[in-house]
Amino acid sequence: MNNKLTYTISLYSENTIGLLNRISSILLKRHINIENFSTSPSEIPNIFRFVIVVEMTEEKIKKVIQQLEKQIDVIKAFYHTDEEIIFQETALYKVKSSSLFEERHIQNIIKKSQANIVTVSPEFFVIEMTGFREETEKLRYKLAPYGLMQFVRSGRISVSKAPMDVSDILNSFNKIKN
Amino acid sequence: MNFKMKEVKNKTIKISGAEAVIHCLLEEGANLIYGYPGGAIMPIYDELFKFSDKLTHILTRHEQGATHAAQGYARTSGKVGVAIATSGPGATNLVTGITDAQIDSTPMVCITGQVSSHLLGSDAFQETDIIGISTPVTKWNYQITKASEIPEILSKAFYIARSGRPGPVLIDITKDAQFEKFKFSYSKCKGIRSYIPIPEINNKQINDAAEIINKAKKPFVVYGQGIILGEAENELIAFIEKSGIPSAWTILGLSAMPTDHYLNVGMVGMHGNYGPNVLTNQCDVLIAIGMRFDDRVTGDLSTYAKQAKIIHLEIDPAEINKNVKANYPILGNCKESLKALTEKIIKNDHSNWKAKFDELMKIEYETVIKEDTIPTKNGLTMGEVIVAINKFTKGDAVIVSDVGQHQMIACRYAKFVKSKSNITSGGLGTMGFALPAAIGAKMGAPEREVIAIIGDGGYQMTIQELGTIFQTGIAVKIVVLNNDYLGMVRQWQQLFFDKRYASTEMTNPDFVTIAKGYNIQARRVKERKDLDVAVKEMILSNKPQFLEVCVEKEANVFPMIPSGASVSEIRLK
Numbered sequence: 001m002n003n004k005l006t007y008t009i010s011l012y013s014e015n016t017i018g019l020l021n022r023i024s025s026i027l028l029k030r031h032i033n034i035e036n037f038s039t040s041p042s043e044i045p046n047i048f049r050f051v052i053v054v055e056m057t058e059e060k061i062k063k064v065i066q067q068l069e070k071q072i073d074v075i076k077a078f079y080h081t082d083e084e085i086i087f088q089e090t091a092l093y094k095v096k097s098s099s100l101f102e103e104r105h106i107q108n109i110i111k112k113s114q115a116n117i118v119t120v121s122p123e124f125f126v127i128e129m130t131g132f133r134e135e136t137e138k139l140r141y142k143l144a145p146y147g148l149m150q151f152v153r154s155g156r157i158s159v160s161k162a163p164m165d166v167s168d169i170l171n172s173f174n175k176i177k178n
Numbered sequence: 179m180n181f182k183m184k185e186v187k188n189k190t191i192k193i194s195g196a197e198a199v200i201h202c203l204l205e206e207g208a209n210l211i212y213g214y215p216g217g218a219i220m221p222i223y224d225e226l227f228k229f230s231d232k233l234t235h236i237l238t239r240h241e242q243g244a245t246h247a248a249q250g251y252a253r254t255s256g257k258v259g260v261a262i263a264t265s266g267p268g269a270t271n272l273v274t275g276i277t278d279a280q281i282d283s284t285p286m287v288c289i290t291g292q293v294s295s296h297l298l299g300s301d302a303f304q305e306t307d308i309i310g311i312s313t314p315v316t317k318w319n320y321q322i323t324k325a326s327e328i329p330e331i332l333s334k335a336f337y338i339a340r341s342g343r344p345g346p347v348l349i350d351i352t353k354d355a356q357f358e359k360f361k362f363s364y365s366k367c368k369g370i371r372s373y374i375p376i377p378e379i380n381n382k383q384i385n386d387a388a389e390i391i392n393k394a395k396k397p398f399v400v401y402g403q404g405i406i407l408g409e410a411e412n413e414l415i416a417f418i419e420k421s422g423i424p425s426a427w428t429i430l431g432l433s434a435m436p437t438d439h440y441l442n443v444g445m446v447g448m449h450g451n452y453g454p455n456v457l458t459n460q461c462d463v464l465i466a467i468g469m470r471f472d473d474r475v476t477g478d479l480s481t482y483a484k485q486a487k488i489i490h491l492e493i494d495p496a497e498i499n500k501n502v503k504a505n506y507p508i509l510g511n512c513k514e515s516l517k518a519l520t521e522k523i524i525k526n527d528h529s530n531w532k533a534k535f536d537e538l539m540k541i542e543y544e545t546v547i548k549e550d551t552i553p554t555k556n557g558l559t560m561g562e563v564i565v566a567i568n569k570f571t572k573g574d575a576v577i578v579s580d581v582g583q584h585q586m587i588a589c590r591y592a593k594f595v596k597s598k599s600n601i602t603s604g605g606l607g608t609m610g611f612a613l614p615a616a617i618g619a620k621m622g623a624p625e626r627e628v629i630a631i632i633g634d635g636g637y638q639m640t641i642q643e644l645g646t647i648f649q650t651g652i653a654v655k656i657v658v659l660n661n662d663y664l665g666m667v668r669q670w671q672q673l674f675f676d677k678r679y680a681s682t683e684m685t686n687p688d689f690v691t692i693a694k695g696y697n698i699q700a701r702r703v704k705e706r707k708d709l710d711v712a713v714k715e716m717i718l719s720n721k722p723q724f725l726e727v728c729v730e731k732e733a734n735v736f737p738m739i740p741s742g743a744s745v746s747e748i749r750l751k
Contacts, residue, residue: 013372014372017321018309018310018313018319018320018321021309021310021313022313022314025313025314026314028314029314062499063496063499063500066495066496066498066500067496069495069496070494070495070496072317072318072338072370072372072373073318073372074372075371075372170371173369173371174371
């Protein structure tokens with residue numbers, strides 16, 4: 001209970017201006033760093049989903065979830081350990097085109113790591129790789145000697161193994177309303 | 179003036195966003211608002227001028243005063259308080275009051291003007307990101323940039339402010355949206371799909387808690403402001419009288435039950451009573467009702483009521499297990515949950531256990547209360563002033579206290595017979611709260627006597643609101659307990675900082691002259707023999723009155739739980 005763990009928060013909300021500020025202020029007030037963050041539409045029309053990765057104790061994450069759910073525009077928030085979710089991150093690597101043609105080794109690296117070449121131009125080419133943090137990191141180290149012009153990695157996206165009953169909550173509201 | 183009301187309702191004409199704001203306020207029953215004009219809110223003020231027969235606007239002398247007045251109004255009337263201000267500094271001056279309302283769960287809607295939408299982000303004159311600034315301290319906030327949004331957003335604002343656990347909402351309206359014309363229609367907000375204001379009561383939780391209460395040998399109730407906000411005063415008394423459980427108030431729970439009720443055992447917390455604090459760590463079941471285990475109530479959490487099973491009746495799920503683990507949480511409005519719980523418990527008597535509270539009260543009386551209230555020394559005490567007030571109000575007055583020693587003394591010794599009578603800044607501890615809050619409190623309960631009890635420090639933080647009292651003639655009674663010190667900080671310096679009185683001594687002005695400058699009848703009491711007459715005359719008057727009482731300079735408030743200590747380590751001296 002008192003060990004710090006990596007938790008993935010999945011938060012379903014209305015799509016409103018300023019909600020991100022509200023969410024981050026809850027974390028800020030408690031001196032919590034956001035390790036990783038992404039937002040996108042969810043499986044439910046007009047409902048947005050935030051995925052936020054934080055490190056803390058289970059005792060603390062429970063309280064954070066309560067505070068998040070308390071916000072008017074938040075429908076429901078969940079927290080999961082890494083074992084309870086399927087998660088991925090996507091990384092992009094921009095490398096000089098010359099190295100692709102001059103260094104035969106680089107093609108092997110790309111093949112072995114199951115990365116894809118997204119685009120090739122006379123000046124540079126871009127590799128995309130989706131996977132766990134360690135995998136995209138490993139590729140970064142391997143490519144570094146050849147001169148990485150740019151590197152970027154997305155926030156974590158995740159789906160939970162267990163169901164998240166957000167549709168039920170919205171349906172029950174509609175029933176009361178009608 | 180019946181200003182186009184019919185045409186507006188029939189939607190045959192277009193009206194401006196500014197006029198729409200007025201119609202929304204009237205639809206929500208907000209016919210009394212507090213505020214201060216300025217550039218970006220001028221279209222709304224222009225409408226306030228036209229609608230002055232339907233909606234009263236009280237001009238405070240500072241926007242902070244408007245928020246505290248709105249809070250005072252909300253807390254005596256049970257309605258939503260409204261404060262209105264311009265953009266930039268007008269908006270930022272609201273922040274202290276909004277924060278106070280957030281932590282003390284006061285229903286309030288603040289409306290701020292904003293620069294025109296095409297200027298947003300240009301660092302225009304008096305532009306500030308008040309949405310960003312107010313986000314952590316509001317229950318909800320929203321920026322309106324189109325007039326057509328006004329009805330829906332304002333109805334949501336009032337719904338959110340008053341429903342569930344109440345709180346402050348800020349609505350920022352750009353100047354172009356105030357000018358823009360549209361066809362107005364209004365319907366009250368009845369629900370928001372992402373917001374459950376009152377959790378449903380779970381019968382299992384009620385049954386489990388009832389079983390524990392029925393078996394308890396030494397049960398203890400601590401009730402908070404949830405009782406007052408939920409209007410569950412009768413349900414609380416029914417529960418307590420049937421169960422026979424000794425009950426203590428938190429500072430914001432005070433007045434929910436008559437102070438002299440035979441099962442009321444005093445106040446919990448840092449300067450609360452001896453018995454309820456010590457016995458918190460001896461009870462076998464602690465029933466917390468509509469309270470949130472603030473650190474000033476619990477002291478050191480690791481030694482707080484560890485022996486007891488905790489039953490927590492609470493409307494806000496985020497409060498469950500936040501500070502103290504609840505073995506038996508009961509979610510819901512305590513008006514309903516208490517009623518359900520009362521039905522399930524057996525009629526009981528705990529007079530042996532209650533006698534323990536009485537024993538400790540005797541000790542506290544001999545060591546603290548007696549000298550506080552019937553002093554033998556020459557210097558006037560804050561306690562005897564409160565006792566004098568009790569004598570003439572018979573507990574029927576609304577007492578608005580500021581923050582500091584006088585607040586603790588007022589909350590310890592003031593008598594109350596009615597609910598919604600103790601108005602104070604509990605959570606935030608905002609010095610300067612009382613004077614403007616008293617103005618609002620009196621307007622929220624005009625038939626009641628309203629007495630503000632303020633220290634010389636806090637008084638000078640919002641002293642300009644004497645101007646509001648002067649202009650409106652609101653019959654607020656102001657008592658300044660003057661010890662020429664920031665007394666509570668000085669007390670801590672004496673006890674914990676080897677009497678190094680850093681910046682706590684005050685060279686004060688002639689408060690009586692200042693009050694007289696505002697045409698407020700004023701007098702100063704320096705000697706005990708003059709106190710009763712001065713208090714009596716103040717209360718008998720139906721005009722605003724100012725009374726300065728020069729009290730003992732270096733008196734301390736006891737009992738006291740030192741910061742970080744356990745409730746049972748409460749010190750009597």
